[in-house]
Amino acid sequence: MKIPLALSVSERLAKCPSWFHAVVLFALVFLAFAPSLTFDFINYDDPYYIIDNPNVNTGLSLANLRWAFGTPGEVNLWNPLTTLSHQLVVSLFGLNPAWHHAVNGLCHALAASLLFLLAVKLTKSLPWSYFIALLWAIHPQKIQSVAWITERKDVLSGALFFASILCFAEWHSRTKKRPALYVASLLLFIAAAMAKPSVLPLPLVLLVLFALKPGQIISSALSSLRQLGPFFAAAVALAAIVVFFQSHGTLSDVGGDDSLFERLRQMIFGYVFYLLRFAFPIPSQFFFTPPLSHLPLVLAIVGLGLFLIAVIWLGRREKLIPVGALIYTLLWLPISGIIPISHYFAADRYSYLPQIGIIIIVIGLARRLSSLSSKSLLLPIALGSLVAGYLVLLQQQLPIWKNSETLFAHEMRVNPREALADIHYGEAFWNNDPAKALVHFELAHQKAPHEGLPLSKMGVTQLRLNQPEQALESFQAATRAANPVVETWTQLLLLQVDLKRYSEAEATVNDGLQRFPNQWPMLMNAGNFHLLVKKDPHQALPLFLKAHEISPSNADSIRACARCYLILGDQPSAARFERLLQLR
Structure with a gap:
């Protein structure tokens, strides 16, 4: 009786509508x-x-x-x-x-x-x-x-x-x-x-x-x-x-330099x-x-x-x-x-x-x-x-x-030459154990000395560990890397301003704008430096306007343009950007 029963079940399943399966x-x-x-x-x-x-x-x-x-x-x-x-x-x-x-x-x-x-x-x-x-x-x-x-x-x-x-x-x-x-x-x-x-x-x-x-x-x-x-x-x-x-x-x-x-x-x-x-x-x-x-x-x-x-x-x-x-x-x-x-x-x-x-x-x-x-x-x-x-x-x-720690710990085992595995594994410990994070950022730098990202991560972590001078060296080295990341100029600029090294900060702004003339973060940070540190809205405004042109819907660049126009006494232009802000 078992064989007919099996056949019966098989036949019944075959007759079920497709949606059931x-x-x-x-x-x-x-x-x-x-x-x-x-x-x-x-x-x-x-x-x-x-x-x-x-x-x-x-x-x-x-x-x-x-x-x-x-x-x-x-x-x-x-x-x-x-x-x-x-x-x-x-x-x-x-x-x-x-x-x-x-x-x-x-x-x-x-x-x-x-x-x-x-x-x-x-x-x-x-x-x-x-x-x-x-x-x-x-x-x-x-x-x-x-x-x-x-x-x-x-x-x-x-x-x-x-x-x-x-x-x-x-x-x-x-x-x-x-x-x-x-x-x-x-x-x-x-x-x-x-x-x-x-x-x-x-x-x-x-x-x-x-x-x-x-x-x-x-x-x-x-x-x-x-x-x-x-x-x-x-x-x-x-x-x-x-x-x-x-x-x-x-x-x-991405890939623009590939032959x-x-x-x-x-x-x-x-x-x-x-x-x-x-x-x-x-x-x-x-x-x-x-x-x-x-x-x-x-x-x-x-x-x-x-x-x-x-x-x-x-x-x-x-x-x-x-x-x-x-x-x-x-x-x-x-x-x-x-x-x-x-x-x-x-x-x-x-x-x-x-x-x-x-x-x-x-x-x-x-x-x-x-x-x-x-x-x-x-x-x-x-x-x-x-x-x-x-x-x-x-x-x-x-x-x-399961999480970043398990993922990148495994990646380091199966792909030991990949610097990004160390970087993201280190990031998993950024808040709870910055010293451990720094070790892995340094390992990433050893694996990829031409990359700016590991040095930038080292700098941020050194700041968390109250090591501003070491962080300054790491950020400066990151800007000289063959493959830098634009965030490094922001990090270096903020640290130089915090240390009141304004002439060095201005040099960082100029270097960043030369290397990343169309990057929204670079333009905004350069504008904020001229507006808030140098108190020069005339130099800040063109930078904010260009940032707004690159990202028209971004509230920060809209707000920055409105503030600059307000400081310069151009009420109609300031009002125009305020209206853009309200339309978001």
């Missing part, structure tokens, strides 16, 4: 990441995006809404919908990290459920759909995107991305087209791009999935333009907005990196930098060549393999380094959507192997073991993200 998958994925609900914020990017960001940590408001859509913030990325989601969570739950983590987990679980429904729609197979969604959702590379609150943009854009494709698939499959589904798909795509612009290749993914026909690639692509034209138009418009904000953000110079060879080199490393990292997601690592020697580049080129040969050869027998490779490539392009968006050439979080293409390749390989083998149980056991193995790795690696 999607709900089950949602619960499984959320439970897999449930430990993150006890995690804290971390001191890398969370302060910039949420904790110390006055336009986010004050919750939803009209002024914050305008800021979300009108500025790239500290990190020159335009993702207003993600910013709004952070503001909403703050309005509802404050800065309790548990709720922020919960929203990340819910968004990721929703993305997995929508991927499952899409897979059911395309494959007509419940087991394959479970495999696709589970393998993608619980792969250890997802930890950064889910457990790191800052990466809300990954999980939110991912859910909207799959929802857009699902609506398009439903519209495309119907004989009698429903415009509402098409419009919903287009709007969801736009929303996904406003959560994270890396979804912009979605129209090309739709082209691959629903339009291209083997042997008729050009003609089928041209015939699909009517259907996909609005998607491509929206993608171009959104890309223009993203590039505009990126070129005006505080990190607009064409350097960019191509990093792109090759990055493309191969995600393929290898999918198969071997160990150790859990935060920072990745490309190797500098030629041998790894040669090996990466050889590996890329072998991958392409395998795709072409196997693709003649199983079409899912080239389809997966194409989708992986399309979704990899935004994070490839063609347009630099970060100091790092690769990261686990960047694989959030491109990994779908790799999983499609895996399915193609599995189907090819199943056609060659008569042992029907061997393949399901192997695929199930793969999912189970990744789930075990997920549970092992997830606790690393």
